[in-house]
Amino acid sequence: MVVPEELPIPNIPNSPLPTVVIVGGGFAGLKLARKLKSAPYQVILLDKHNYHQFQPLFYQVATAGLEPSAISFPLRKIFHNSPNTIFRMAEVQSFDSEENRLYTNIGYIDYDFLVLAMGADTNYFGNKSIEYYSVPMKTVSEALFVRNKIISNYERAINIELQENRKSLMNVVIVGGGPTGVELAGAMAELRNNVLPKDYPELNFDNMKVVLIEAGPKLLGAMSKESQDHSLQYLEELGVEVMLDTKVQDYDGEEVHIEGKESISTQTLLWAAGIKPNYIEGLSKEHYAPNGRIFVNEFNEVSGLEGIYVLGDVALQTEENFPKGHPQVAQVALQQAENLGKNLINISKGQEMKAFHYKDLGSMATVGRKRAVVDLPFMKFQGMMAWLTWLFVHLMAILGVKNKLFIFIDWAWNYLSFDSSLRLLIKPKYVRASERKELIEEK
Template identity: 55%
Template sequence: MMDSIKHILENGKTRVVIVGGGFAGLKLARQLAKTKYQVVLIDRNNFHQFQPLFYQVATSGLEPSSIAFPLRKIFQKKSNVHYRMADLLEVKSEQNEIYSSVGKLKYDYLVLATGVNTNYFGNKNIEAFSIPMKTVSEAIFLRNSILRNYEKALNESDPEKAANYMSIVLVGGGPTGVELAGALAEMKRHILPKDYPELDFSLMNVYLFEASDKLLNGMSDKASAKAKKFLEKLGVIVRTNARVADYDGLSIRLDDDEEFRSYTMVWAAGVAARPIKGISENAAVHAGRLKVDGFNRIEGMNNVFAIGDIAFQTEGKFESGHPQVAQVGLQQAGNLAKNFNRIVRNKEMRAFRYQDRGTMATIGKNLAVADLPGVKLQGFFAWVLWLFVHLMAIVGVKNRFFILINWVWNYFTSDQSLRVLIRPKKRSFTDKAKQKGKENNVLA
């Protein structure tokens, strides 16, 4: 039997356990701070990460620390909020307990805000060889891969082999794919030729493959067409109705057997929820999402809720569930926080109603598209709006300041100055031998 998580005492307060420190989980925890609840936030990372700017980390525009904020710092002065770094292993709903990698914990209310993972649709080769973009560490890995491949290209005398290192393939025409394609195209124009003057950049291609017939499927046809036009203007080779069937680390094969070659393929073609033992067996629907009612309660449970990307909730025109965007999770968290406060006052909960405040995507300097209620913008004004909205959404004044400074510098110099190849140090054979010797002594 696992030990209980220590130092979180039974203090007579109703305990709300929140699993996941993303947009939805973090907002709920912040809104329940200084309430009559005892709040326990659990996440496998000790920081909140701002996913919309992962692509800027991957393309050397921002430092990882600029878009990551320590969870403990956020709750330093919130005595009723406790944080534990752990993985959720199982939910025992009949006992009102969760089992985690650091022990078990009782709850009065449980809120699952675990988000989603990359969906490879069962293709093991693509999972093994492509690069996803769902975490800060994956963004750093992509940055390292790009820089490492360019160093290797310098040592290739065969132009075809050099092109394989230099070209980059992006799969998935959603915001991640579109924004990353635009950033890479600008690097090709303004930055990489200065860093690698010996290379022939006519060999470098940036490909964007989308399986459906349009980019940015969640946006208007006008925004989709404009985004495609902007990307092609930057030199990106955009292919719609192009489904990637396989990848072996070099050769990319489409389902019509057309082939492309690159050592760098970024997979941003879909997401799926992580299965949660004790919950997903009975409540999971499409791509692992958990079916919830109008109050975000998981179907068949009175005190277990799901919010954010993992929640599948039908409402009005959203017969296939709400879009998996940050705004949905933030609004669900806000509504659930109000409902928890209503429970304390013995008032009835209010059902969630999503208010669509628009969707945006940036393609490059002065280039963006925005679908807002009643108005659609493209170009410079959409780009300025995108900058403002994302800057204000960043956690921490210091982070906003450094991001703004980086953006201003990059705008006027067209030079992301963070192109450093930092790799974790591997322990030497000697270190491993010493450690093994210590373990043998302990066992003896």
């Protein structure tokens, strides 16, 4: 166990109000903090970044369609006029449910209510070699890394004489047939079809494979059969090689080894095959399901621990229609946060809490321009209309008028020009002088 910080987090204003500490500024944590803006609580929001990340559009950052800033929003800005809400950039370490104390890298804090909304990270299912060589997509920095990697692979490929030797730099293999994998594969194929050949006229893009590998028999497992079939058809129209019922065995940075099939050469293996909840020390074993989610009751409260709540990807709550828990998607996180917000307000008024019931509002995924699939509770549709629906829903969900405006212009521009213009290899190239070796040696 990490040694806990022995001092309280400094400069937290004294407040007579009960303290709600929220761990994580993702969909659930941010929604709850906003919901409690005018409630009689002191709300302390903690996140390891100083911004909220809009995960559904990471894949567009990776494929040079959007800037990281367009889908990130400074958390402090959201609470400019909320004196009861305090933000701290911090990494949580553990909590003591008897003392009501949370330990972080900047000190400890005492809570009345603790809300764990830490989200999930990439799951490599124990394969260290894949973890070592593949690239995940769970933060905006990782998405930017994917973009930089692909561009620099092409700048390297162009300097290789034999086409045979360029293969592993040009091919892109994506593992995982969920929305991230499907959207990434579609966008990558469009880059290959429309954008990259203009940038690299010396290279033959017929040799660039975009492969999507899924272990199960279907893409978009949680969606309708119509959506599954259409998304497969769309990907094939764009020239993506889709491999269903296919298991990746291993990856050594050069070759993807596949069960029962020929291996594929690539230096770019994008891993979107699974997630695992982020972990915080403080609960005993019986609170965890084998997949790392924390059991909660119908109020999102950890069973047997009053005042400790879990939201979103980390929470495992069963309902009649969800005997294995809710899907780990944004909609669930948002609805749980909304419900918990109401319940905390009810508590402050001495009223009863309401049980959470998930209402599936539908789901959607986009494969490429004019190619998307939408499942609503009352209807399903695909193609152009689905694509426009997808664009509209995501634009509305993005925080901030300016971000909306910039994304709208970016999308309109990319649509009209068939060209995403953000192919900039702006790498963290600058190494602070104090970390530069030659200077350290000279000193």
